[in-house]
Amino acid sequence: MRLFTHFAATGLLFAALALPAGAQTFADPASYNNAIVNEQVDLLKKNLRYISKAAHSENDRKIENRRLEVVEQNKVAVANVQRMPAAFKGNAELRAAALKAFKTMLEVYSADYKQVNALAATRTESFEAMERYYAAQEAAEAKLAVVDDSVNAAQKRFAKQFGMNIESTRESVKLAEYTRQVTAVNKYQHQVFLPYFRVQKASAKLTDALNAQNAAAFEAARVMLAAEAEKSATELSAVPAFRGKDVAYRNAARDVANLYVVMCAKQFVQIAELMKNKDHLTKVDAQTINANINAYNTQNQKFNEAYSRTSSAFMDTYVPVMND
Numbered sequence: 519m520r521l522f523t524h525f526a527a528t529g530l531l532f533a534a535l536a537l538p539a540g541a542q543t544f545a546d547p548a549s550y551n552n553a554i555v556n557e558q559v560d561l562l563k564k565n566l567r568y569i570s571k572a573a574h575s576e577n578d579r580k581i582e583n584r585r586l587e588v589v590e591q592n593k594v595a596v597a598n599v600q601r602m603p604a605a606f607k608g609n610a611e612l613r614a615a616a617l618k619a620f621k622t623m624l625e626v627y628s629a630d631y632k633q634v635n636a637l638a639a640t641r642t643e644s645f646e647a648m649e650r651y652y653a654a655q656e657a658a659e660a661k662l663a664v665v666d667d668s669v670n671a672a673q674k675r676f677a678k679q680f681g682m683n684i685e686s687t688r689e690s691v692k693l694a695e696y697t698r699q700v701t702a703v704n705k706y707q708h709q710v711f712l713p714y715f716r717v718q719k720a721s722a723k724l725t726d727a728l729n730a731q732n733a734a735a736f737e738a739a740r741v742m743l744a745a746e747a748e749k750s751a752t753e754l755s756a757v758p759a760f761r762g763k764d765v766a767y768r769n770a771a772r773d774v775a776n777l778y779v780v781m782c783a784k785q786f787v788q789i790a791e792l793m794k795n796k797d798h799l800t801k802v803d804a805q806t807i808n809a810n811i812n813a814y815n816t817q818n819q820k821f822n823e824a825y826s827r828t829s830s831a832f833m834d835t836y837v838p839v840m841n842d
Contacts, residue, residue: 547680550606551673554616555690557595561623562693564591566838568631569700573837578638585631592624609679615672619665630658645716652708659701696838703836707767709757713750714771714825717778720746721818724786728811733793740786747778760832770828774821781817785810 544550568584575581599617604610634654641651677684686694720743727735754772759765789810792803799807 544603544606547606547676547682550602551612551676551682553602554599554613557598557620558616559690559693561588561591561595561620562697564588566693566696566700570837570839573700573703573833574839578635581638582635585627585635588627588631589624592620592627596620596624606676607680609676611672612676615665615669619669622665623662626658626661630654630661634658645712645719648712648715652712655704656708659704700837703833706757706760707832710754710768710771711829713753714774717743717747717750717775721778728789731793731796733790733796736786736793737790740782740790743778743786744782747775747782751775751779760836764832766828767832770821770825774825777817777821781814785814 544553564584564587568581568588571577571584572581596617599613599620602613604613606612634651637647637651637654641648674684676682720739724736724739724743727739751772754768754775757768760767789807792799792807795803
């Protein structure tokens with residue numbers, strides 16, 4: 519959610535008419551605007567705590583608690599803005615736009631993000647489930663972006679009407695930057711993780727067939743994994759560097775996909791052929807299968823551990839940690 523902007527009083531007139539803290543009426547446009555902004559600052563702090571917990575924790579209960587904190591703070595913001603005068607010297611647009619934004623955010627965090635958290639419980643069951651989970655996140659963000667734009671426009675017209683200068687406090691700049699950054703990180707992380715997750719689900723089927731020593735199932739899984747790995751490697755190659763320079767996370771995911779591409783074309787083909795005759799394997803055949811499996815396990819562990827490290831480093835670098 520974009521941060522609204524504080525207004526600076528122009529000249530001594532508005533500074534002299536600034537209201538005492540806690541007043542229920544507003545003698546100047548700066549204090550009227552800033553009362554709304556202050557509600558959003560408090561709300562964004564709770565919002566970023568939720569986003570941070572979702573990014574850095576696997577504890578679904580704690581993530582849900584953070585969501586509920588946002589909902590409660592949102593209710594406070596709505597109530598406080600509703601108690602403000604409906605208009606300031608004929609301008610009813612700013613308060614109406616802000617109130618709509620707060621109510622939309624309340625709806626999104628009460629319903630949309632509740633659905634997101636519910637989908638989180640089953641997101642790893644399939645690639646399609648993970649897609650639905652990410653799609654729900656992005657749909658919620660899109661709803662917030664629409665009302666943010668309308669508030670921004672309303673605030674600019676309010677400032678122009680009353681001859682106000684727009685300025686941002688250090689805190690508001692920091693919160694706004696965090697918010698923009700998190701949105702960009704989420705979008706990028708989805709682009710990288712989904713192709714990676716696709717090959718993980720396909721490789722799991724291959725492993726199951728191998729453990730069951732089912733030659734037909736293994737060959738079917740190999741063909742599927744080969745196609746999924748090729749698709750993921752191509753998609754990841756098209757993902758740009760994050761902020762134009764950071765390629766570590768993308769490359770780690772692409773390395774995993776390329777590993778499967780190579781293995782499906784070579785070692786897994788050999789394993790599949792030998793598995794067809796598993797009841798008549800020679801000692802050399804058995805050694806060949808075991809050597810290929812060991813080579814795969816070693817490389818698979820190496821590249822997936824590299825992916826895990828770079829994934830964690832990516833989130834740690836670009837998503838602020840809001841401590842409990």
